[in-house]
Amino acid sequence: MKERSVSVRNGDFQVDVLEGGSGDPLLYLHGVAGLEWTPLLEGLANGHTVIAPRTPGFGESTGTEKLHDIHDLTFFYLDLLDELGLDNLPIVGHSLGGMFAAELAATQPARFSHVALAAPFGLWNDASPVIDLFSVSLPELAAAMYADVKSEVAVAIATAPQARMTEVDPATDAGQATIGYLVERSKSMSTAAKYLWPIPNRGLSKRLHRVRQPALVIWGESDGIIPPGYAERFASQMPNAAVHVVPDAAHMVVDEQPNHVVGLIESLLAR
Amino acid sequence: MKIEMFHLCPYRDLPEDFREKNRSVWVDVPRSLFDAEIASRTYNETLDELKYAAEVGYDGICVNEHHQNAYGLMPSPNLMGSVMARETKDVAIIIMGNSIALYDPPIRVAEEFAMLDCISGGRLVAGFPVGSAMDTAYGYGSNPSQLREKYAEAEELILRAWEEEEVFSFDGKYTQLRYVNLWPRPLQKPRPPVWVPGAGSIETWNTCIDKGHLYAYLSYSGYKRGKQVMDGFWKVANAAGVDNPYHAGFLQLVCVADNEQELHDKYAAHTEYFFNKMLHIYPGFADPPGYRTIDTIKAGLMAQTTSFGRADTKELSFDELREAGNVVAGTPSQVTEQLEQVSKDLRIGHLMLLNQFGSIPHELAKENIRRTAQEVIPNLRHLWSEYEDHWWPQNAIVRGGVSAPAATPAD
Numbered sequence: 001m002k003e004r005s006v007s008v009r010n011g012d013f014q015v016d017v018l019e020g021g022s023g024d025p026l027l028y029l030h031g032v033a034g035l036e037w038t039p040l041l042e043g044l045a046n047g048h049t050v051i052a053p054r055t056p057g058f059g060e061s062t063g064t065e066k067l068h069d070i071h072d073l074t075f076f077y078l079d080l081l082d083e084l085g086l087d088n089l090p091i092v093g094h095s096l097g098g099m100f101a102a103e104l105a106a107t108q109p110a111r112f113s114h115v116a117l118a119a120p121f122g123l124w125n126d127a128s129p130v131i132d133l134f135s136v137s138l139p140e141l142a143a144a145m146y147a148d149v150k151s152e153v154a155v156a157i158a159t160a161p162q163a164r165m166t167e168v169d170p171a172t173d174a175g176q177a178t179i180g181y182l183v184e185r186s187k188s189m190s191t192a193a194k195y196l197w198p199i200p201n202r203g204l205s206k207r208l209h210r211v212r213q214p215a216l217v218i219w220g221e222s223d224g225i226i227p228p229g230y231a232e233r234f235a236s237q238m239p240n241a242a243v244h245v246v247p248d249a250a251h252m253v254v255d256e257q258p259n260h261v262v263g264l265i266e267s268l269l270a271r
Numbered sequence: 272m273k274i275e276m277f278h279l280c281p282y283r284d285l286p287e288d289f290r291e292k293n294r295s296v297w298v299d300v301p302r303s304l305f306d307a308e309i310a311s312r313t314y315n316e317t318l319d320e321l322k323y324a325a326e327v328g329y330d331g332i333c334v335n336e337h338h339q340n341a342y343g344l345m346p347s348p349n350l351m352g353s354v355m356a357r358e359t360k361d362v363a364i365i366i367m368g369n370s371i372a373l374y375d376p377p378i379r380v381a382e383e384f385a386m387l388d389c390i391s392g393g394r395l396v397a398g399f400p401v402g403s404a405m406d407t408a409y410g411y412g413s414n415p416s417q418l419r420e421k422y423a424e425a426e427e428l429i430l431r432a433w434e435e436e437e438v439f440s441f442d443g444k445y446t447q448l449r450y451v452n453l454w455p456r457p458l459q460k461p462r463p464p465v466w467v468p469g470a471g472s473i474e475t476w477n478t479c480i481d482k483g484h485l486y487a488y489l490s491y492s493g494y495k496r497g498k499q500v501m502d503g504f505w506k507v508a509n510a511a512g513v514d515n516p517y518h519a520g521f522l523q524l525v526c527v528a529d530n531e532q533e534l535h536d537k538y539a540a541h542t543e544y545f546f547n548k549m550l551h552i553y554p555g556f557a558d559p560p561g562y563r564t565i566d567t568i569k570a571g572l573m574a575q576t577t578s579f580g581r582a583d584t585k586e587l588s589f590d591e592l593r594e595a596g597n598v599v600a601g602t603p604s605q606v607t608e609q610l611e612q613v614s615k616d617l618r619i620g621h622l623m624l625l626n627q628f629g630s631i632p633h634e635l636a637k638e639n640i641r642r643t644a645q646e647v648i649p650n651l652r653h654l655w656s657e658y659e660d661h662w663w664p665q666n667a668i669v670r671g672g673v674s675a676p677a678a679t680p681a682d
Contacts, residue, residue: 068417068444135409135555163558163568179569186568190416190561197559198412 001037001045005060006053008080013063015080016054021045025086027112028052029077031095031119032133032192033145033252034059040254043262044092053080055097057191059184064191070202073195074103081111090114090269094254095225096121096192099204102234105215106207115215115241116265117234118254119223123208124201128227134193138162144224147250160185208237214271215241218264220249220256242268272614272654273663275331275365276324276640277522277623280317280351282341283630284309285548290586295553297340297405310344316633318351322358323637324626328644330670331363333623335398335468336370338410342549349383356391363667364391367468367487367623368398372418373411376446377425378453381432384463385455393458393666399426399484400468401475404562405552416561419474421445433462464662466520471500472567476507479518485662487520487623491550493596494613497521501617503570517620517660523613524598524625527606527642534600537635539589542598545629547586603646610651620655621662 001020008015018037026048028041035054044050056076057064067073077100081087091112093101098120105115124130131144142158143149149158161168163182168175195202215238219231228245235241244264249256285304286292293301321332334351337343345351352366364387369380388395401407401422408415424443431439431451438452457463466485469475479486488500504519526542528534592598599609614622626643627636652670663669 132555134415134559135553137555162554163563183565183568186560186563186565193414193416193560197414197416198408 001041006080006083008063008076008083012066013056013061013076013080015056015061015063016059017084018052018054019049021048021050023048025049025051025089027081027086027089027091027101029091029093029097029100030055030058031097031254032188033095034188038255038258040258040261043258044265046262047266048090051084051086053077055100055191057194058188064187064194067194070099070103070195073100074107077104078108078111087111088113090116090265092116092118092265093120094118095251096195098122099195099200099202102204102208102211105213106204106210109210109212112213114268114271115211115213115238116218116268117215118218118261119220119226119251120217120234121196121200121226122202122204123230123233124199125230125233128229130200130226130230131224133196133225134189145251147220147222147248147256153252153255205237208234209239211238212240214268216264216268217241217243218253218261219243219245220251220253221245221247222249223251223253225251272620272622272651273330273363273517273660274622274624274648274651275333275363276321276329276644277333277335277367277625278317278321278324278627279335279337279343279549279625280313280345281545281549281627281629282309282344283313283544283632285341285544289548290551293551295556296342296549296551297337297403298409298553298556300339300341304341313344314351316636317627318354318358320627320633320636320640321351321355324640324644325355325359325362327641328648328670329362329640331365331396331667332359333365333367335367336400336402336406338406340405340410349387352387352395353390356387356394361668362394363396363664364394365396365466366398367396367466367489368400370402370407370411371399371425371429372422373402373407373413374425376448377428378432378446378448378451380425381429381453382455384429385433385453385457388457388459388463389455391666393463394664395457395459395463396466396662396664397463398466398468398487399429401472403470403557404559405556408559408562409556414561415559417445418562419564423478430462430465433457459665463664466662471503472563473503473507473570474564474567476504479504480508480511480513483661485518485520485621487522487621488617489522489623491522491524491546491597493592493598494521494523494617495596497596497613498616501619505618514618515620515658515661516614516618516655517658517662519617519619520621520623521613521617521619522623522625523610524628525606525610525643525647526598526600526626526639527603527647528600529602535589538600538631538639541629541631541635542589542592542600543587543629546592546597549629603642606643607647607650610647611654614651614654620658620660622651 054061098117099122139158142154146154219228334348526538626639
């Protein structure tokens with residue numbers, strides 16, 4: 001895997017892009033939790049060149065202040081794809097990235113050969129609300145994200161420091177690490193808030209019918225962030241979409257069951 | 272120095288077990304606890320208390336804006352200010368203020384404040400708060416990551432609407448108006464003074480210094496923690512060559528009685544009601560992402576003052592709250608001495624006092640208002656007399672110093 005920084009719109013944005021594997025390109029858009037080279041991407045890289053940009057506002061990717069709403073974000077990503085010379089490729093998005101992928105596929109359907117959405121945000125059902133991602137306590141958040149709340153990663157989230165409550169000693173390495181962590185979380189969560197606050201509905205249902213490509217909607221069976229009932233809601237508006245609910249997984253289905261999800265995406269691409 | 276009475280108009284009748292049974296006094300506080308008969312009484316008593324404060328010698332009266340909560344029942348402080356503009360004749364009417372980022376278009380605030388300034392005969396202070404996270408991000412659904420930008424744009428629009436002589440167009444990111452042409456315009460020229468209430472964010476200090484607005488630190492953490500914040504403000508101010516104490520305001524809870532026994536008997540339970548019930552806020556509502564800027568988070572962490580207000584969940588007693596400086600309670604001379612110390616230490620030209628807070632009932636609130644106004648305030652006015660107050664409404668009263676406590680009106 002290689003990481004590079006790509007300039008978009010003459011330096012308005014400086015975007016980290018992770019790239020690995022070989023074969024035809026595949027675009028992956030990460031979720032609210034951020035971007036790492038995970039087993040899912042490693043699995044997809046077995047047959048594809050996986051290209052995974054980090055959304056402005058996350059990590060070192062800059063320019064989030066130039067993005068006001070979901071439309072700005074969509075056109076930013078189209079500019080990035082132009083910059084990278086990418087066309088006619090599959091797009092896979094998880095969580096917030098799933099919402100972005102759906103918007104991109106609806107805006108330029110011809111550009112994307114296949115669409116896989118894993119637990120995407122973007123629709124709203126009064127009878128079955130999406131969690132209030134920004135006000136839940138960390139233990140509640142961890143339990144909503146992971147099917148196995150005792151897993152190391154779930155425990156880490158449940159017990160992470162909180163800016164309002166944490167006393168740190170800036171003179172120590174540990175203190176600096178905590179400050180770095182809290183600053184990054186504030187930065188990435190306020191970026192997510194641009195597209196999700198206060199209700200994660202920016203009118204996608206008016207555009208989703210344009211996602212006509214072979215498509216797959218993947219959901220973790222016990223997703224507590226976005227209830228699995230949303231899978232059908234998405235698929236019913238996309239003319240060529242199938243639904244697959246993955247057992248023993250919640251919102252972080254792409255990390256919890258990476259092999260299963262890789263298999264699902266491979267069979268989608270064979271369609 | 273100027274001393275103003277601040278009223279929050281709290282819901283005074285929450286049940287004893289409120290804290291145990293509910294997670295928050297704000298945002299999702301159960302509607303079943305709201306009784307409109309109680310609210311009706313509360314509004315009228317609050318208006319009476321504000322009027323009374325004006326009559327017995329306060330320099331100004333302050334009201335503010337909050338939404339979806341039992342802590343302060345004034346979603347529209349302008350309605351209270353409107354009554355006060357008629358019920359009082361000389362004090363400053365300090366609307367502290369309107370959360371300008373919440374109004375679409377924000378010109379509404381420019382209009383209502385202009386009306387209030389005209390009705391009151393030029394006695395209005397225009398407060399421009401960003402607003403608490405609970406009010407703005409949750410109560411009004413405003414995106415916390417865009418709130419400050421929206422605020423800055425609204426402020427620019429309102430000030431231009433007051434000050435510019437010609438009709439103009441405004442092409443903002445959040446507000447577009449082809450014609451901005453304010454009718455009415457404020458009586459004060461070029462406009463009412465602007466006060467900005469803050470809770471200690473760096474950006475607010477900078478804005479106040481850059482634009483010449485008064486900075487009012489409104490917090491219940493008391494003068495001991497307030498010192499840290501005001502030191503931060505004055506550091507920024509001094510760097511810009513500003514040192515006038517009237518540039519700053521500070522809020523303090525005050526109760527006055529003749530002795531310790533009386534203080535406890537009269538005020539302990541009501542003070543505890545305020546700190547333990549009115550500030551019982553679910554932490555998830557207090558700090559949504561983007562509400563505090565990265566610089567403020569970093570500065571807070573660096574200074575290790577992150578648990579401002581009431582981050583801990585422990586109940587506090589009256590004695591602990593006095594000890595920590597959250598409430599200034601004592602005999603008139605003790606209170607005078609402490610407030611003088613606070614004003615000097617924090618370099619405060621505008622002291623905003625809460626005499627009614629928590630569940631303090633009407634008659635006791637009036638007693639506290641009267642005693643503070645007559646036995647404390649006259650002995651503080653001489654402070655900072657060497658400075659000029661550029662933040663006072665043009666037609667509001669400027670009362671004399673030590674010599675002339677106002678007469679007690681018939682109750």
